Amino acid sequence: MASAPLIKLSRERIDCAALAEKIRTDACGAVITFAGVVRELSDDERAVNGLSYETYPAMALEEMRKIAAEAQEQFGPCEIAIVHRFGDLAIGETSVAVVVAAPHRGPAFDACEYAIDELKARVEIWKKEHYLDGDATWRENAKSR
Amino acid sequence: MASAPLIKLSRERIDCAALAEKIRTDACGAVITFAGVVRELSDDERAVNGLSYETYPAMALEEMRKIAAEAQEQFGPCEIAIVHRFGDLAIGETSVAVVVAAPHRGPAFDACEYAIDELKARVEIWKKEHYLDGDATWRENAKSR
Amino acid sequence: MLVRVLAFARLRELLGYAEREVELPPAATLDDLWRAIGTPELDVLRGSTRFARNGTLTGPATRLVEGDEVALLPPVGGG
Amino acid sequence: MLVRVLAFARLRELLGYAEREVELPPAATLDDLWRAIGTPELDVLRGSTRFARNGTLTGPATRLVEGDEVALLPPVGGG
Numbered sequence: 001m002a003s004a005p006l007i008k009l010s011r012e013r014i015d016c017a018a019l020a021e022k023i024r025t026d027a028c029g030a031v032i033t034f035a036g037v038v039r040e041l042s043d044d045e046r047a048v049n050g051l052s053y054e055t056y057p058a059m060a061l062e063e064m065r066k067i068a069a070e071a072q073e074q075f076g077p078c079e080i081a082i083v084h085r086f087g088d089l090a091i092g093e094t095s096v097a098v099v100v101a102a103p104h105r106g107p108a109f110d111a112c113e114y115a116i117d118e119l120k121a122r123v124e125i126w127k128k129e130h131y132l133d134g135d136a137t138w139r140e141n142a143k144s145r
Numbered sequence: 146m147a148s149a150p151l152i153k154l155s156r157e158r159i160d161c162a163a164l165a166e167k168i169r170t171d172a173c174g175a176v177i178t179f180a181g182v183v184r185e186l187s188d189d190e191r192a193v194n195g196l197s198y199e200t201y202p203a204m205a206l207e208e209m210r211k212i213a214a215e216a217q218e219q220f221g222p223c224e225i226a227i228v229h230r231f232g233d234l235a236i237g238e239t240s241v242a243v244v245v246a247a248p249h250r251g252p253a254f255d256a257c258e259y260a261i262d263e264l265k266a267r268v269e270i271w272k273k274e275h276y277l278d279g280d281a282t283w284r285e286n287a288k289s290r
Numbered sequence: 291m292l293v294r295v296l297a298f299a300r301l302r303e304l305l306g307y308a309e310r311e312v313e314l315p316p317a318a319t320l321d322d323l324w325r326a327i328g329t330p331e332l333d334v335l336r337g338s339t340r341f342a343r344n345g346t347l348t349g350p351a352t353r354l355v356e357g358d359e360v361a362l363l364p365p366v367g368g369g
Numbered sequence: 370m371l372v373r374v375l376a377f378a379r380l381r382e383l384l385g386y387a388e389r390e391v392e393l394p395p396a397a398t399l400d401d402l403w404r405a406i407g408t409p410e411l412d413v414l415r416g417s418t419r420f421a422r423n424g425t426l427t428g429p430a431t432r433l434v435e436g437d438e439v440a441l442l443p444p445v446g447g448g
Binding site for chain 1: 375377378379381382421424440442443444445446447448
């Protein structure tokens, strides 16, 4: 149990089902998938046309690996995948996926939520919101869930 | 926001990605999927060959609908799918899926975990574990996560 | 009067049927039904068995009427 | 000495480059680097900018050496 986490930055679309199938083992009774998806409205309710993500790959990948290791340390042995998109995304596309497979669901939920919370707080990824009115802003993460 | 929940008992395999795509709207920034999967070991560590699930469909579907409505009531507007298999399942197959799509991840995680906890406690579904040694037992749910 | 009994999971296996019509005296209760269909093996499961009448959980003192559908429900195990 | 500067997101746009070599006096600090490349628009972002030297976060008093890679990191927005 507990293989090396699957950590990736991807220009291509994220296939959550494929990630789940890849990390799952027959010891896992629970597979939790978090997909962050591009919404039609920004947090301040502006109509969004799309997002672009930029990363510092060396630091981002290292921090994602750390977060996965912390989740395994805190919540017990589990399989983890963390994949984040970069480049341009349209509404409805998945920007980030965190998949956790574990023997039981409690620790899997906890590990999944921990990983996405920490990713949003710590990983060197930046998001530019492009609005329907032609405007655009670099948007930093709020502390909210 | 918040269409009628997608509630189903299914003899066929569950396609979590299709459920997520079906319930998601462009107002949703978070899609959480819980998949319960048949493990190779029972809770008391016996080698499992497969499971069979039996349901009382009328009561089970009604209770699943109630649980989805409670989750929407408690955690705010969200899209929910709850699908449970019946019949014979092999190791690695998904026995139950709870998918929640919502504007933000916090309430989506909470609603997803609430729904699976309540399903396991309240819905008229029974599980028979078939062991590699040929033995079999009807197994009731423990209170654990 | 006739009521329809549905039995599930372990109870279905012990009774040997999933569904059966049972003849009861008028105004019989769920308790009376249990005695009518019971076996010694079944009785040890009485404490963990819940009853539903026409799809709604109800207590053992509930009086039945002709045509009721009574479900015998073991502890659940879904998920 | 020469160091390589990487700029991301809003900082990249304000500076007009993603990557550049900068000539600094020996023993220069990150503070010195900031002054060397700075503009008035950049200065309002100083408080929210973090620095990494060769892939590791570090403070503005850190002394640089020839060949260092310095990243200028705005507040993150992933997820």
